[in-house]
Amino acid sequence: MDPHLLRTFVVVADHRSFSAAARQLGYTQSAVSQHIAALESDLGVPLLHRRPVAPTEAGERLLEHAGPILLRLDAARLDVRQTATPPAGxxxxxxxxxxxxxxxxxxxxxxxxxxxxxxxxxxxxxxxxxxxxxxxxxxxxxxxxxxxxxxxxxxxxxxxxxxxxxxxEQPLAVLLPERHPLARRAGFSLDDLLDAGWIDADDVAAPLPELRAAARSDGPRASIRYDGTDLAALVALVAAGHGLVVLPASAVPTGADVTLVPLTAPRLVHxxxxxxxxxxxxxxxxxxxxxxxxxx
CATH class of the missing domain: 3.40.190.10 (Periplasmic binding protein-like II)
Structure with a gap:
């Protein structure tokens, strides 16, 4: 599988457009079409619907592999180059x-x-x-x-x-609004909180899929998603009652209208x-x- 063809496929699938992909890649639209046709010929399956442009089932499967493959290629190129020219300045x-x-x-x-x-x-x-x-x-x-x-x-x-x-490495705690009915508990098992509302903030707090994987049941379900990296904004959402999150105790600033209760089970660390x-x-x-x- 030619990585150049694979990169072209990823860009077309991302933009849902051959012409937009051509502009980003600096190719002609005809060259992009040829790349996709060559990749489909190599794999023996259609990868993109043409009108409208969207991945086929096989194309969706290839996209799952494409990111890690291309990342490994870039990482290998960097690792080899650094043996001769370490970064400086x-x-x-x-x-x-x-x-x-x-x-x-x-x-x-x-x-x-x-x-x-x-x-x-x-x-x-x-x-x-x-x-x-x-x-x-x-x-x-x-x-x-x-x-x-x-x-x-x-x-x-x-x-x-x-x-x-x-x-x-630090222990974890559940962050709740200060006036939450459970805020005075000495500790929580994750299974105690399955019916609570949670905030899905996987770039800041403990990712909910990892908590679900560690729980003995289906684990917590999100009631709201926070797609950001600002800890203060996430704490404000918790303080306003939009849901709970799991964080290391040291991460929460003092003075916020929230409280932390230790997470006692499952045994996890930050x-x-x-x-x-x-x-x-x-x-x-x-x-x-x-x-x-x-x-x-």
């Missing part, structure tokens, strides 16, 4: 909302004192976006967080890079991990070592 760092803490700020301060001319860009984004950005070289380092059983690795996109280095390259160079290695060495 500019430094991109990605972090998920709950991983972008004083730990990163303190480490950056130490490294910038040693390299005062260093051009640093820090971007906060969702978990999978940060992992993908690290895999493709957008970020030299990435801090990611997630909710897992104590002995399990974080579930992130497969970028072909080494596993993350654990840098922090973990922060550092993604670092095999051959980052002196600046990247120094920042990585400073992040791992921080205590806060």
């Amino acid at each position: 500019r430094l991109g760092v990605g972090a998920t909302p709950l991983a972008a803490t004083g730990r990163l700020a303190g480490a950056l301060a130490a490294v910038r004192r040693a390299w005062p001319g260093l051009d640093v860009t820090v971007r906060v984004d969702g978990r999978q976006a940060v992992a993908a950005g690290f895999g493709t070289g957008e970020y030299a380092l990435a801090l990611v967080d997630g909710v897992v059983a104590p002995s399990d690795p974080l579930r992130l996109l497969d970028t072909g890079t080494p596993g993350g280095v654990p840098v922090a 973990r922060t991990e550092l993604l670092r390259p095999r051959n980052g160079g002196s600046v990247v290695d120094a920042l990585a070592d400073a992040i791992v060495g921080q205590t806060g």
Whole structure:
């Protein structure tokens, strides 16, 4: 399967248009049509309906594979290039909302004192976006967080890079409005809260699919979705009574009209991990070592 043809297919499927895909890719519309025809011939099945443009059932199945395949190819290209030319001068760092803490700020301060001319860009984004950005070289380092059983690795996109280095682990709690009827409980099993309303905020709070996987029943169901990375906005939604979320206790600012009750079962933890390259160079290695060495 030619990766160039696969990339063209993904762009056409995303735009639902051959002409729009051609403009984005810098090809003629005829070339895009030829790419799709060649890919369909290779696989022996139609991948796109033409009028209107939309993936067929086989095309939907291919899209499920395409993202990880293309990401692995980009990650492999980056990994090979870095063996000869470690990045220098500019430094991109990605972090998920709950991983972008004083730990990163303190480490950056130490490294910038040693390299005062260093051009640093820090971007906060969702978990999978940060992992993908690290895999493709957008970020030299990435801090990611997630909710897992104590002995399990974080579930992130497969970028072909080494596993993350654990840098922090904390217990979890359920965030409720301060006047919630259950706010004075000493602790919760997740199964105690199956009928509660939940906020689906998988780029900030514990993702509901992971909580459902860990629960003994069908697990919590969302009553509202928060598609963002601003922790303060999420806390405000909880305070206003729109639903509950699971967070590490240290993440919630003081003074908010919310309360945290420890999550006692299932046994889960909030973990922060550092993604670092095999051959980052002196600046990247120094920042990585400073992040791992921080205590806060």
